[in-house]
Amino acid sequence: MFSSVPVGLAQNVSATSPAAQPLPRSASTQTYAPDLVAAGRTRFAAACGFCHGPEATGGSSGPDLTRSAVVAADEHGDRIGALVRTGRATAGMPAFPALSDADLAAIAAFIHEQKTKAEAETGDRRSVEPEDLVTGNARAGRRYFATACASCHSADGDLAGVASRYEGLDLLRNMLYPRGPRPTATATVTTRDGATVTGTLAYRDEFTIALTTAAGEYRSWPVDRVRLEIRDPLQAHFEQLGRYTDATMHDVLAYLQTLRQDTAR
């Protein structure tokens, strides 16, 4: 059926893995009543826990909130509340418009309590540390980059200093499939009377296309009434996902990790 089992990657990682990357620290020292935190744990588990994990330390679709910049900057729910009410559609987070002020206050208290605990912790948490991700060969990655990525990207152009803007897991995920700010797809729509409109792609499904024009206007058309030309840079990223091996992925990451601000020309 198969002749050999591919050999796993060499693990070029020190045995002890101190949490080198500190959490973003809370902007202010905040204390919350234990009753409020306990109520928040209950509400959080029911409303948020499946995506963010019951301890707010992250799940498959929701990030570790103890490492969130929004949480670090938040005081008594002033930022968390608005975000929870409106959601983050681009990141796949639903809105919770019906949560009461009291529920939001309790949820914010619980998240802050978890963050305070996480700041005091030494390890054993289910998150990915930057030093976990230094197994690749930067030189091999540079060669791979030249063949697979260089038609759109360059180390001294758009990616100059990229490792100073992103690091660790964030750099890896953005390398594989840019998350934010996403590269914008652009499109040209030709209407039946021959007029053309070009802009960034605001929405596209089987039936509707919408553009944001250079003037900042939103315009939409039924797909079957117009001619479309869409240029989506993410398409190449998706296709590339099927070409990486784990080794080449880590090599390219190692190469990108060398592109720090101080080394950028």
Next chain:
Amino acid sequence: MNGMAAVGPRGVLCTWVFALATSGGGVALAQTGGFDPARLLAPSSDTWPTFHGDYSGQRHSRLTQITPDNVRTLTLAWAFQTDAEDAIKATPILVDGILYVTTPDNLWAIDARSGREIWHYQHPPNNAFHIGHRGAAVYGNSVFLTTPDTHLLALDRFTGAVQWNVEIVDSSRGYWSTNAPLVIRNHVIVGVSGDFDNLPGVLRAFDPATGRPQWTFYSTPPAGTPGSISGGATGGQMWTTGTFDPDLNTLYVGTGNPTPVLNGGARPGDNRWTCSIVALNPDTGELKWGFQVSPHDTHDWDASEVPVLVDANVGGKARKLLLQASRNGYYVVLDRATGQSVLTTPFATTNWALGVGADGRPIPNPAKEPARDGRLVAPDEGGATNYRSPSFAAESGLFVVSAADAYGLYFFKPEYGRYGWAGADYTVASRGELRALDFATGQVRWRHDLHGRAASAGVLTTASGLTFTGDAGNSALALRTSDGTTLWHTGIGRVANSPITYELDGRQYVVIGGGSAVYAFALPEP
């Protein structure tokens, strides 16, 4: 627990069967009237009386009033707005002109002719996960509801009054339930969920008249069971609704992922019966056979997808088959009398297996197990498909499934431990497509772009040649089953359930969830 051990016919799994006299459910029905479960054997077209519409899981209707030629005139008959935060993920159940629709902690009885609320039951607030709810079930004058805090309730079908309320398992240990129960004769069969704790996989049957427990099937034994065949794994929860072959008297259920979820080293071996299709005796819970779709899973790929039962002539021979498009990206066809493999072939992008063994099981590549520096794995945790129902269009032999090509990053290091998730994983990218497979070969006959990530809608097909589903945006769709061409669509919000259809007063309705509302469509009245 007052259980006795029983060994399955293949001598491989212990089930703990409660020794209980069978209750006289049929006698009670004869006295009180109400919905006789014998009607589930051949449901009439003015009902959708069980999660899949019937026991086969084909989600295929004989109704032909709505056709490829007239579907473009389909119009709104009524809408029911729950005014709740939760999306409708449930399949509505229709009996005697009343629709039963659920969200976590909630059950509404709705007049199926008008969309008017008849009654609404709300379960008391509780701390368990409120991730979704799949639907209700009916028997006699009862409608059954599972709750996030793992209770099973019987409510009066006409008033919503609680008839009985039993605990399925102890939710404080980390279980929750989203399950649409399955009624087989005088058994209400319910499953639970639980990924963040090391819990045995539990499926239980209760007496529909009294709520008395009848049997418990464990897909994995309780932690610490000596000589366990699971290799130390717990998990394998049975959170989706099974299918049933009355001739073989066999219940088919998909089992979920093992726990600890991403730490495969903590549970060596295949981890039976996680990520499997299990065939059970519905009267005793005894295992007849099991087939592991993902041996030694380390990617959360529950084999919970619908085990669709199809009788077909394959290679000149009449076969009783079971079809599953599984979350791990493989389409499997089994002989459902024996559990022997007929076909295993990918229907979406996969990169985690070294091949398929002679027994039809994919062979996991150890190099794709989660690792400290991450592994790029296809599909992602959400999978090549998931709980959303597929449909088997009997006339064309097409198995229509909402699929996705997806990639995820999987991490494990010993510091993550041996409990619950025990790892980290992240979706990188996912693209949804409706795919129609030739049921006998698994070959993709057509693809329909759903324009986004994996969609959440299930699929319904009808004998007139129509396929109903939803895309990744906010549209409900009707496609021509033979080639996937769009014939009708309407923007009703994201479709997160599986459509159903029925005929009342000579009018065919198609009912689809959109956001937190339920919409009924029909042809314009003459």
